[in-house]
Amino acid sequence: MKKSALFALTLPVLSAIPMVALAQNFTYVNNWLNQALYWLRLSITVLMIAMMLFFLISVFRFIAEKDPKESEVKKKTMINGIIGLFVAVAVWGLIRIAGDVIGVDTENVKQTPAVTCPPGMTYDRGTGTCRVG
Numbered sequence: 001m002k003k004s005a006l007f008a009l010t011l012p013v014l015s016a017i018p019m020v021a022l023a024q025n026f027t028y029v030n031n032w033l034n035q036a037l038y039w040l041r042l043s044i045t046v047l048m049i050a051m052m053l054f055f056l057i058s059v060f061r062f063i064a065e066k067d068p069k070e071s072e073v074k075k076k077t078m079i080n081g082i083i084g085l086f087v088a089v090a091v092w093g094l095i096r097i098a099g100d101v102i103g104v105d106t107e108n109v110k111q112t113p114a115v116t117c118p119p120g121m122t123y124d125r126g127t128g129t130c131r132v133g
Contacts, residue, residue: 044092051088055081 058081062074117123117130124131 048085048088048092051081051085055085 055078058074058078062071062078065071065074121130121132123129
């Protein structure tokens with residue numbers, strides 16, 4: 001077995017040891033997943049904005065180009081940009097449709113608190129502390 005595969009298999013197991021040893025619930029895993037989803041959504045948004053800016057810049061360069069040979073290169077760049085943007089939006093839409101089909105609610109994701117309270121206590125968002133009851 002390759003070292004990278006061994007590392008990929010042992011990392012989740014080693015991450016779960018404190019949870020099992022301390023009889024914890026999975027809230028810290030949920031926090032990690034929520035953070036990962038937040039950064040993934042943010043990176044997708046930034047990527048879409050960058051792709052749109054690339055396309056718009058290529059359109060302006062195509063319009064400003066006077067040389068016919070360079071105009072063809074700029075035209076190919078513009079067409080590649082619009083194809084890439086179309087593919088990205090189509091994949092994004094297919095993922096949303098697949099999520100709707102299997103019942104994943106992407107609009108109202110429950111944010112778990114960053115603090116894990118002891119049993120019998122609840123997290124108060126106003127004060128940021130655990131309270132009885």
